[in-house]
Amino acid sequence: MGVESQRVEDYKLAKEPYYVPLHNEIELFEAAYESKLPVMLKGPTGCGKTRFVEHMSWRLERTLVTVACHEDLTASDLVGKYTLRGDETVWQDGPLTTAVKAAGIAYLDEVVEARKDTTVVIHPLTDDRRVLPLEKKGEIVQAPDEFQLVISYNPGYQSVLKDLKHSTKQRFVAIEFDYPTPEIEETILRSESGIDEDTAAKLVKIAEKVRNLRTHGLEEGVSTRLLVYAGQLITDGVEPIPACEATICKPITDDVEMQRSIIEIIATQF
Amino acid sequence: MTFGPAVGNVGMYVAREMLQAVPEDQRQSYLRMVEEVSELKYQLGVEVARQLPRLLAEHDPELVARYLEQVRDVADVGWKSGVEVAKQLPDLYGAPDESLADAYVQIVADATHGPSEDTETDELAGELETLERELREMEPKVKRAQELRTQLAARDRRDEKRRKHAVELASALPPILARLRPRYRPPYLTQVRQIASADPEASLEAADTLLDLLNGDRVSPEGAAEWVNRGLDVLDRNKEVGRGYFRLGSKYALEVLDELKEGLALKSVARVLKLYATALAGREVVIRSAADVDMAEAQNLDNIVLPAEMRYFDEDEKNFLAYKVAAAQGAGRIEFGTYSLSLDRISDTVSELQSQYGQAA
Numbered sequence: 169m170g171v172e173s174q175r176v177e178d179y180k181l182a183k184e185p186y187y188v189p190l191h192n193e194i195e196l197f198e199a200a201y202e203s204k205l206p207v208m209l210k211g212p213t214g215c216g217k218t219r220f221v222e223h224m225s226w227r228l229e230r231t232l233v234t235v236a237c238h239e240d241l242t243a244s245d246l247v248g249k250y251t252l253r254g255d256e257t258v259w260q261d262g263p264l265t266t267a268v269k270a271a272g273i274a275y276l277d278e279v280v281e282a283r284k285d286t287t288v289v290i291h292p293l294t295d296d297r298r299v300l301p302l303e304k305k306g307e308i309v310q311a312p313d314e315f316q317l318v319i320s321y322n323p324g325y326q327s328v329l330k331d332l333k334h335s336t337k338q339r340f341v342a343i344e345f346d347y348p349t350p351e352i353e354e355t356i357l358r359s360e361s362g363i364d365e366d367t368a369a370k371l372v373k374i375a376e377k378v379r380n381l382r383t384h385g386l387e388e389g390v391s392t393r394l395l396v397y398a399g400q401l402i403t404d405g406v407e408p409i410p411a412c413e414a415t416i417c418k419p420i421t422d423d424v425e426m427q428r429s430i431i432e433i434i435a436t437q438f
Numbered sequence: 439m440t441f442g443p444a445v446g447n448v449g450m451y452v453a454r455e456m457l458q459a460v461p462e463d464q465r466q467s468y469l470r471m472v473e474e475v476s477e478l479k480y481q482l483g484v485e486v487a488r489q490l491p492r493l494l495a496e497h498d499p500e501l502v503a504r505y506l507e508q509v510r511d512v513a514d515v516g517w518k519s520g521v522e523v524a525k526q527l528p529d530l531y532g533a534p535d536e537s538l539a540d541a542y543v544q545i546v547a548d549a550t551h552g553p554s555e556d557t558e559t560d561e562l563a564g565e566l567e568t569l570e571r572e573l574r575e576m577e578p579k580v581k582r583a584q585e586l587r588t589q590l591a592a593r594d595r596r597d598e599k600r601r602k603h604a605v606e607l608a609s610a611l612p613p614i615l616a617r618l619r620p621r622y623r624p625p626y627l628t629q630v631r632q633i634a635s636a637d638p639e640a641s642l643e644a645a646d647t648l649l650d651l652l653n654g655d656r657v658s659p660e661g662a663a664e665w666v667n668r669g670l671d672v673l674d675r676n677k678e679v680g681r682g683y684f685r686l687g688s689k690y691a692l693e694v695l696d697e698l699k700e701g702l703a704l705k706s707v708a709r710v711l712k713l714y715a716t717a718l719a720g721r722e723v724v725i726r727s728a729a730d731v732d733m734a735e736a737q738n739l740d741n742i743v744l745p746a747e748m749r750y751f752d753e754d755e756k757n758f759l760a761y762k763v764a765a766a767q768g769a770g771r772i773e774f775g776t777y778s779l780s781l782d783r784i785s786d787t788v789s790e791l792q793s794q795y796g797q798a799a
Contacts, residue, residue, distance in 0.1 A: 377717040377718055377720075378717060380716060380717045380718075380719075380720045380721075381713060381716060381717050383722075384713060384716050384722060385713065425709045425710050425713065426713060428710045429709075429710045429711075429713035429714040429717065430713075430717075432710070432714045432762060433714060433717050433718070436718075436766070
């Protein structure tokens with residue numbers, strides 16, 4: 169089976185990614201884009217931040233370059249570096265530079281996870297200069313008007329040791345996400361997993377109850393993404409209780425008693 | 439050729455060549471003579487066996503008798519001298535001066551024996567023999583004394599250990615009693631006393647275990663008593679195994695406990711129920727055991743009071759379901775404020791009724 173590939177800067181979403189607006193986030197994002205302001209998406213895991221960015225890149229017809237940040241990600245990994253190719257040393261643009269040059273949307277997912285030097289690199293892109301310095305190459309790339317920088321940030325994860333500095337936070341327009349309302353979440357589940365109305369309502373009810381445990385031992389509640397997984401397994405023929413156990417209960421906690429209480433909540437619905 | 443039973447072990451001293459050198463008609467008497475001398479000392483027999491064939495070859499029985507007698511005389515005072523005399527004497531018999539052999543034997547015997555007036559050696563030997571006899575007689579008593587010493591030392595160590603564990607028990611009991619629910623204290627003390635008199639170390643283990651069993655409602659006081667009785671039987675057979683039983687470290691102890699258990703203890707599922715009810719109610723609830731709360735506390739709006747033990751069903755799973763239903767009911771009451779009485783609302787209702795029906799209402 170052949171696999172098609174294309175250059176990152178040429179990649180554009182051909183089909184509209186499914187997205188149901190929760191509030192006024194689309195209008196806010198579009199306004200920020202028009203004003204050339206960088207955007208920070210805040211919210212718990214799996215609430216739809218990435219899907220929202222995909223949707224906006226389709227809506228604005230911009231290339232989307234997503235970087236999943238991790239603790240080993242350096243500024244060089246983002247902007248680019250010299251690499252050996254055969255007998256030559258050639259410059260290789262990093263994903264951020266690629267996005268800037270392609271006038272696309274650069275989405276740095278969980279940016280706080282990356283090394284501190286990466287946040288310094290993005291600063292000149294986030295103010296009125298809108299430039300990306302390539303220090304090793306001795307160049308400065310001016311970002312086109314269409315370029316948009318988006319970062320995501322999960323406040324629930326952060327600790328004293330790992331948090332965005334205020335000097336970074338205060339450069340972004342923040343759009344806050346939370347879990348969708350029950351009605352919207354049911355709509356999302358039915359659309360994304362193909363489950364019936366009753367099962368969707370039950371899954372959402374389970375999520376609502378489990379999310380009540382967030383301050384009682386659970387770090388995060390059940391994400392909409394996990395509910396979609398549960399719905400997909402149920403659609404594929406897995407019994408609801410084992411499907412929910414595998415997607416809702418086991419991934420979010422290793423605490424045996426917490427798991428049991430979640431299973432009891434699931435069993436109450438199904 | 440066989441020599442018969444009289445020959446005994448003489449074959450050990452007599453080589454085939456020696457026997458062949460003895461005239462055939464004298465071989466039986468040769469072997470007997472060698473054997474008799476050998477009884478004095480093995481080495482003496484070996485030497486006599488070497489020398490006798492040449493004397494027997496001369497067919498002079500008197501010479502042979504004289505040889506054997508002189509060898510015996512010297513050997514009586516010292517067997518090593520006897521061996522040397524047995525070796526040298528046949529050559530001296532052949533000397534022209536016949537008195538030479540006798541003089542030689544006399545000198546060697548005297549030299550070996552020492553001065554005749556020395557009686558001290560005999561006295562010392564006699565005394566030693568008496569002492570050795572007495573020592574031999576004492577030997578079983580010494581052995582028994584050693585056994586008793588060992589047994590007493592072991593008892594000392596055991597008693598010391600017992601006293602040490604008694605002190606530890608003395609220190610451990612008051613805080614345990616403070617934690618134990620008052621109604622369990624009398625039966626608890628009876629059970630710990632029983633075990634402590636049998637083995638303080640085991641009672642230390644049991645003191646903690648019984649606290650958990652009773653406070654945790656894992657067994658009733660009667661069940662605990664039965665569990666202790668079974669443990670005492672184990673302790674009686676083997677102290678170490680018994681101690682393991684009382685710390686719930688043996689399979690048997692757990693089996694007995696399982697047998698005596700009368701239901702599902704709230705303590706074992708309280709956290710699961712708390713999380714479950716908190717999730718349902720949408721705010722933190724507190725699961726309380728009916729055994730631990732008084733009526734005033736039970737009225738607290740965030741409390742869900744459940745029985746300390748659920749024993750409606752034989753299976754724990756069903757008993758848990760019963761708990762779950764009760765917890766869900768409690769969560770519903772908390773979530774929807776069933777008992778959250780507001781005096782303001784009553785006042786409003788009274789005003790409303792008064793305006794509707796007049797002051798008389």
